[in-house]
Amino acid sequence: xxxxxxxxxxxxxxxxxxxxxxxxxxxxxxxxxxxxxxxxxxxxxxxxxxxxxxxxxxxxxxxxxxxxxxxxxxxxxxxxxxxxxxxxxxxxxxxxxxxxxxxxxxxxxxxxxxxxxxxxxxxxxxxxxxxxxxxxxxxxxxxxxxxxxxxxxxxxxxxxxxxxxxxxxxxxxxxxxxxxxxxxxxxxxxxxxxxxxxxxxxxxxxxxxxxxxxxxxxxxxxxxxxxxxxxxxxxxxxxxxxxxxxxxxxxxxxxxxxxxxxxxxxxxxxxxxxxxxxxxxxxxxxxxxxxxxxxxxxxxxxxxxxxxxxxxxxxxxxxxxxxxxxxxxxxxxxxxxxxxxxxxxxxxxxxxxxxxxxxxxxxxxxxxxxxxxxxxxxxxxxxxxxxxxxxxxxxxxxxxxxxxxxxxxxxxxxxxxxxxxxxxxxxxxxxxxxxxxxxxxxxxxxxxxxxxxxxxxxxxxxxxxxxxxxxxxxxxxxxxxxxxxxxxxxxxxxxxxxxxxxxxxxxxxxxxxxxxxxxxxxxxxxxxxxxxxxxxxxxxxxxxxxxxxxxxxxxxxxxxxxxxxxxxxxxxxxxxxxxxxxxxxxxx
Ligand code: ADP
Ligand code: MG
Numbered sequence: 370x371x372x373x374x375x376x377x378x379x380x381x382x383x384x385x386x387x388x389x390x391x392x393x394x395x396x397x398x399x400x401x402x403x404x405x406x407x408x409x410x411x412x413x414x415x416x417x418x419x420x421x422x423x424x425x426x427x428x429x430x431x432x433x434x435x436x437x438x439x440x441x442x443x444x445x446x447x448x449x450x451x452x453x454x455x456x457x458x459x460x461x462x463x464x465x466x467x468x469x470x471x472x473x474x475x476x477x478x479x480x481x482x483x484x485x486x487x488x489x490x491x492x493x494x495x496x497x498x499x500x501x502x503x504x505x506x507x508x509x510x511x512x513x514x515x516x517x518x519x520x521x522x523x524x525x526x527x528x529x530x531x532x533x534x535x536x537x538x539x540x541x542x543x544x545x546x547x548x549x550x551x552x553x554x555x556x557x558x559x560x561x562x563x564x565x566x567x568x569x570x571x572x573x574x575x576x577x578x579x580x581x582x583x584x585x586x587x588x589x590x591x592x593x594x595x596x597x598x599x600x601x602x603x604x605x606x607x608x609x610x611x612x613x614x615x616x617x618x619x620x621x622x623x624x625x626x627x628x629x630x631x632x633x634x635x636x637x638x639x640x641x642x643x644x645x646x647x648x649x650x651x652x653x654x655x656x657x658x659x660x661x662x663x664x665x666x667x668x669x670x671x672x673x674x675x676x677x678x679x680x681x682x683x684x685x686x687x688x689x690x691x692x693x694x695x696x697x698x699x700x701x702x703x704x705x706x707x708x709x710x711x712x713x714x715x716x717x718x719x720x721x722x723x724x725x726x727x728x729x730x731x732x733x734x735x736x737x738x739x740x741x742x743x744x745x746x747x748x749x750x751x752x753x754x755x756x757x758x759x760x761x762x763x764x765x766x767x768x769x770x771x772x773x774x775x776x777x778x779x780x781x782x783x784x785x786x787x788x789x790x791x792x793x794x795x796x797x798x799x800x801x802x803x804x805x806x807x808x809x810x811x812x813x814x815x816x817x818x819x820x821x822x823x824x825x826x827x828x829x830x831x832x833x834x835x836x837x838x839x840x841x842x843x844x845x846x847x848x849x850x851x852x853x854x855x856x857x858x859x860x861x862x863x864x865x866x867x868x869x870x871x872x873x874x875x876x877x878x879x880x881x882x883x884x885x886x887x888x889x890x891x892x893x894x895x896x897x898x899x900x901x902x903x904x905x906x907x908x909x910x911x912x913x914x915x916x917x918x919x920x921x922x923x924x925x926x927x928x929x930x931x932x933x934x935x936x937x938x939x940x941x942x943x944x945x946x947x948x949x950x951x952x953x954x955x956x957x
């Protein structure tokens with residue numbers, strides 16, 4: 370390791386608090402191939418941290434070497450930082466830790482007959498002796514910052530420092546479900562994580578049943594980049610983003626860019642200022658990461674930010690969409706006598722399944738019929754129920770019976786013992802909004818080429834803003850060109866927005882963007898722009914719809930993940946069950 374590299378890295382190398390020590394030591398244990406790691410904390414780690422692992426250990430010479438600065442064998446050049454699998458890359462941790470506390474290490478490899486005991490106090494020369502001990506390494510760090518009272522003063526109360534230690538272990542534990550990890554305080558077990566091959570199991574142990582019972586798998590890839598992990602259903606949210614964990618090539622990363630990418634698909638599904646729980650692993654070819662970012666800062670810069678952004682947003686979006694029709698539609702027809710009669714209910718489910726099967730798979734409607742022999746029906750239906758797309762026990766919009774339009778705005782339906790009103794504008798708005806989001810994630814825009822490019826004059830201020838959101842338009846399927854000092858020409862638009870008033874749209878977007886200002890994140894800007902597009906592109910109130918148009922709308926509502934509110938949060942439909950009507954008419 371060169372000196373330049375060493376100093377580059379050493380600059381940010383600070384043992385801030387007990388949790389920093391816990392993190393470094395547990396990383397070392399993981400690097401040493403430990404399958405069991407036990408951590409004991411006294412006074413939140415301030416008084417002592419004891420870490421025992423069953424990893425490969427060190428022989429006499431390496432044990433001594435480990436306390437010399439930059440003695441790592443794990444990396445050789447700065448560029449390799451992200452190429453390596455191991456977590457350590459600094460050869461700095463042990464000497465740094467030893468310089469701020471009283472440290473004792475006991476270690477033995479399988480090959481060496483005797484173990485080594487090493488004692489260092491506040492960075493003095495180590496005292497080394499032979500000692501009996503099992504294979505693996507035990508490190509005890511006592512009296513953190515005893516030699517630097519000024520820093521010691523900055524430590525928080527025991528419970529706070531202990532929480533930081535547990536957080537540090539939690540991050541590492543998420544990345545290594547195959548390792549048994551325990552954390553104990555004198556009178557309490559803080560974490561007890563048996564080894565498992567199932568990440569979801571570890572998540573459930575770390576976060577409790579709240580997340581554990583509302584968990585959705587995520588799996589996606591884009592080129593050489595892969596994404597996997599788990600997210601919480603929209604019904605499980607938290608008031609802060611602390612339960613969002615991202616790992617890039619195994620390394621924990623806390624980065625606003627990724628946080629934004631994660632939040633985008635949740636936006637407008639969960640309440641404002643609420644956060645999901647997320648554990649995501651992103652694996653990127655090392656060459657695609659810009660390593661010119663300090664490794665200890667938990668940030669990362671991707672060469673191809675947008676690709677990663679889309680992968681994260683798209684992967685999570687898909688997972689949510691897969692799950693959403695069930696949860697959100699369940700409330701659509703939640704009441705009614707059908708629910709009270711299991712047999713009737715079953716038939717309902719059967720019919721719904723068949724319809725849904727047809728809608729989702731695009732497949733031919735299954736050939737067996739409902740009045741065929743019971744066994745046969747049961748068998749085939751069971752098969753249908755077993756596949757994911759056919760499990761819903763709920764209704765579809767497309768099975769509603771259209772009765773007419775009221776006040777040029779509300780579509781009136783009957784179906785499933787209810788009277789259903791749909792706001793045509795709100796419904797179409799939501800459909801367009803979801804489609805625009807999908808287009809921008811999947812790069813799947815269907816463009817409509819304008820025969821004559823539409824030239825739009827902007828004010829100089831609007832034109833200045835245009836540059837900031839231009840890529841969002843392009844993402845959605847617009848082709849635009851800038852002309853002269855304040856003119857843009859639109860050459861094509863997303864097909865779903867055919868007929869939209871571009872002049873108005875661009876002016877409104879500029880207006881909105883200047884209102885939200887530069888502080889707005891890309892997602893907020895995107896959300897704003899897409900909802901404006903959706904609003905402008907959607908069927909208006911007081912617009913006559915014919916039957917095929919109504920049917921189309923219903924079908925599209927069935928296909929989108931979120932069909933209960935428009936992007937502004939207004940309801941898309943209102944439903945009166947027979948019960949409710951009967952109550953209103955005082956029949957009950
Ligand atoms: P780094 O992890 O960056 O290599 P450290 O200062 O954390 O630097 O550790 C120095 C060296 O000590 C490591 O490279 C490793 O060889 C050895 N080492 C540290 N902790 C352990 C451990 N728990 N088990 C086996 N070897 C260890
Ligand atoms: Mg290390």
